[in-house]
Amino acid sequence: MIKVYKSDKAPEKLAEAGYTCDEVKQAILNDQKDKCYLCERKVTTDYQVEHIVSRTNNKEKVNEWENLFLACNYCNDRKKHYYDDIPLPNQLEFENVISQTINLKTQKADFRISKINPQLAKLKELLDKLFNGKGICRNLMENRFWNDFMSVYRNFLRRVAAYKIDPTEENKQLVIEELSIEQSALGFKYAFLNKDAELWSEFQDYCKWNK
Known part of the structure; x- marks a missing residue:
């Protein structure tokens, strides 16, 4: 997000x-x-x-x-009507106030808020439900949602890995394409790049959306 x-x-x-x-x-x-x-x-x-x-x-x-x-x-x-008290989507730079990461081992999304805030806490709860399911295991629809999301995310990881192995201009442009405002999973892509100093230095200027 x-x-x-x-x-x-x-x-x-x-x-x-x-x-x-x-x-x-x-x-x-x-x-x-x-x-x-x-x-x-x-x-x-x-x-x-x-x-x-x-x-x-x-x-x-x-x-x-x-x-x-x-x-x-x-x-x-x-x-539905259970999360009326979340922040307005155009109110905050959510990529900066909610860390959005993926644990590939457990196949879970992890959301962490940077400050104590009731609205953000409620949003974190909603995001956790959307990505990780309402129960212990994802049901069929939740699992299909997850697989669809992970297809996008893994493609991004492949492009980043290709760039790290071979940092050509062509491979760089493929990563930049993944960071376009029209693309999906930008909150997760932001968090992934932000934890790697080398990658962040190279691509941070392409992670400025709706500023």
Whole structure:
């Protein structure tokens, strides 16, 4: 998860037609580069307009532009109205305040917050549920989500490994491509590069998103 961009001005159709109209959906898709704000996966038809403060708990915010973000079906179905008190996705540089790492041995994602904050703690709980499952073992859908995510992450690791073995301009550009704002798993990629001084020195300028 990284900080997302959100246009300051709401689409004109929002006041007239509400958050379900295509103009509003397209504006949110454009702002977020077609990516879910939680898992950062690219979406096609499997997306929803997500209310950070849910419709269940606050109907007054149903068509409030600052409350509307793009989420995939998987993430939104698990967030529901249980996590209304998480930070707004365009509020913080989450790649800096939440360490997002992968333990390849245990096949688990690890989220650690840099400061004591109730909102961040709640977000950490949600991210843990999304990536590691609700129970001891991932169910079928959770496992498919994980495998899809790991396919993206492992491809990034392969490109980084290729660059470390052979630091040519071609291999460098392949890593840079992985860090484009349109790509997935940027929060995890950021954490991986940030723990290696040599890699961080080389690629930190490509890890500045939505600043």
